Amino acid sequence: MAMTRLLSLQNEHAPERAGALGGIFFIFISAPNNARLVLMLERKDIDNLANLARIALSDSEKDKLQKDMDSILGYVSELQKAPVSAEGFDVAKPEDYYLRNVMREDTDPFESGLNTEIILSQAPKRKDNFFVTKKILGDSLS
Amino acid sequence: MSKIDLENLTITKAHEAMVHGDYTAVDLAEAYLSEIEKRNGELNAYLEVFADVREQAKLADERIKSGQADILTGIPMAIKDNILIKGRIASSSSKMLENYVATYNATVIEKLKEKGAVFLGRTNMDEFAMGGSTENSAYGVTKNPHDTTRVSGGSSGGSASVVGGNLALVALGSDTGGSIRQPSAFCGTVGLKPTYGAVSRYGVMAMASSLDQIGPIAKCVEDTQIVFDAIRGFDKFDSTSYDLPAVSESEKNKKKLKIGVPESFLNQGGIEETVIKNFRETLKKLEEAGCEIKTVEMPNLHYSLACYYVLMPAEVSANMARFDGVRYGTHLEGKDLLEDYMKTRGEKLGREVRRRIMLGTYVLSAGYYDAYYNKAIQVRELIRRDYAKAFEEVDVVATPTAPTPAFEIGKNTSDPLQMYLEDIFTVPVNIAGVPGMSVPTGKTETGLPLAIQIVAPWRRDDILFNLGKIVEACQS
Secondary structure: OHHHHHHHHHHHHHHHHHHHOHHHHHHHHOOOOOOOOOOOOOHHHHHHHHHHOOOOOOHHHHHHHHHHHHHHHHHHHHHHHOOOOOOOOOOOOHHHHOOOOOOOOOOOOOOOOOOHHHHHOOOOOEEOOEEOOOOOOOOOOO | OOOOOOOOOOHHHHHHHHHHOOOOHHHHHHHHHHHHHHHHHHHOOEEEEOOOHHHHHHHHHHHHHOOOOOOOOOOEEEEEOOEOOOOOEOOOOOHHHOOOEOOOOOHHHHHHHHOOOEEEEEEOOOHHHOOOOOOOOOOOOOEEOOEEEEEOOOOOHHHHHHHHOOOOOEEEEEEOOOOOHHHHHHHOOEEEEOOOOOEOOOOEOOOOOOOOEEEEEEOOHHHHHHHHHHHEOOEOOEOOOOOOOOOOHHHHOOOOOEEEEOHHHHOOOOOOHHHHHHHHHHHHHHHHOOOEEEEOOOOOHHHHHHHHHHHHHHHHHHHHHHOOOOOOOOOOOOOOHHHHHHHHHHHHOOHHHHHHHHHHHHHOOOOOOHHHHHHHHHHHHHHHHHHHHHHHHOOEEEEEOOOOOOOEOOOOOOOHHHHHHHHOOOHHHHHHOOOEEEEEEEEOOOOOEEEEEEEOOOOOHHHHHHHHHHHHHHHO
16 A cells, blocks of 8 residues: 555656756757757756655765766667667567466455464554554645 | 585485485585585675574485485575565565565475475575675675675675585576676576566565566576476466476477677677687687577667666666555654655665666656656667577577676776676666576686676577586586
8 A cells, every 4th residue: 555655646746847857858859869868967856856756865865866867867868879760669579579468367365364464564563453654644745 | 424525516416415315405404504604704695594404404304215305305595685485584685674574485485395495595685686796785795705805796696606605506596687697607607597487576576577587596507407497487476477388309409509699799898808708719619519600780789788777777666666664674763654754765775776766766757758768668679679680590699798707896886887887798688588598618817707698589498508508518
């Protein structure tokens, strides 16, 4: 549950983020397709990403990350030169890669309660058969 | 009982010796425990040696006496710390899971237990398998058994170090971008990254799910094959897994293999002279052994590392979201739920893990998704096609496993990009999903192991065992 919450929160924040970074985005899409993508990350981008990823970072680490990420993103911008055809992604032939859909009948569930105790034994905090977390409504997550 | 020659031991030899009663599984376990006692302090390869090794070995002896032995019964194995063994700590070398006790067995563990293998302990690794030198472990670097001033490689550095140093007969590792093959090359062991889907990942901690595979690290190709055969196959708990199709005996033992070399990829520089010289010599020996060497054009292979450093962090950022300090693992208290998350993840995930989550969050974010993630997905398809086309002409594609021999501890830690370049030859294999194996091909003048990486078509892991044995025969 908590993971779902974390991920859905990222999505909720996405439009806000795109707005914050909109200026840089515009520069990129106006560049020719094979141009080397040179973007300098700003400090506010790092702050924003750290919040989205739910990671508290020190100022000195943010400085270092800004530098490292610029260098790594500079390197991966090499991808812009790859000869990907104009029509884009062509789905792989199943016989080449063994791609197939995997479905199963929605039957034979685990016996209820079978694994409850062993799973909850790893919880940092529990009450009866529940994980305990702080309230969500009314704090900064809402 | 005479002293067991661990240096030249193989699974088959150990199995026969135990079945014939030359020594027992307990004797064999004791021999390894005594080596561990002598060397693990220095190598830092095991994070934990299990307290019940002798009990496990006694059970194996009972099974051997009853005539029910499998080839792996009583064989001492080491397990990478990101693979779950029920009731034992599995920390992924992270502070986040310092006290996490696995609540179930990984499928590979279930299979090995059924066969009576003896688990010696859990091995050190780069935290959550992110790194190429085991220097990202929260519990200190693992040293190379051939030169303790150097790294063991990574991320399965502990597993390669214990096999290379005779502190275990075989080990399991996991490989997302080279994490079995590169440490194998550095430590003088054989390491297999199977075809994507050949081995169930149920119970290995996910790093980048479209790339991860579990595989064996062993002293020889035959041992690698024995362990692979024991752990592979369809598992209903991993929907990407399947049974490899059967291959005829004549096909399996084909002698005149065609080996393709992607010359333009090798000529891009950055490969150490000793590595390329050894690689050429190995090719020459293979030619003398009846193989045909051919240049293959794989024009998109050089995009692999860039492609990997988009896809991998993207998947990492999603997979690492599970560490919230609520359901399991470490929890730090903040003033509210948000601060609980921020503190727990900020303090308990290591620097490289944090860096990759940040990168992944970036490449997946609105506005950049198309430029990075979607582009990388398209390039992935180009790389797959390079392999598909090459395999129309040749049976195997060969490169060195790594551009350098094992490097000195601390040499690449300040520059992440330099560290990433160590994986240049191994990542294309994960991106395409094909099987790859690193096989030792001698040593440098200073005694550091060197290796060739051989890569086969999808589902043809058998070709790697065949050619791997030819490579071994060329060495002697």
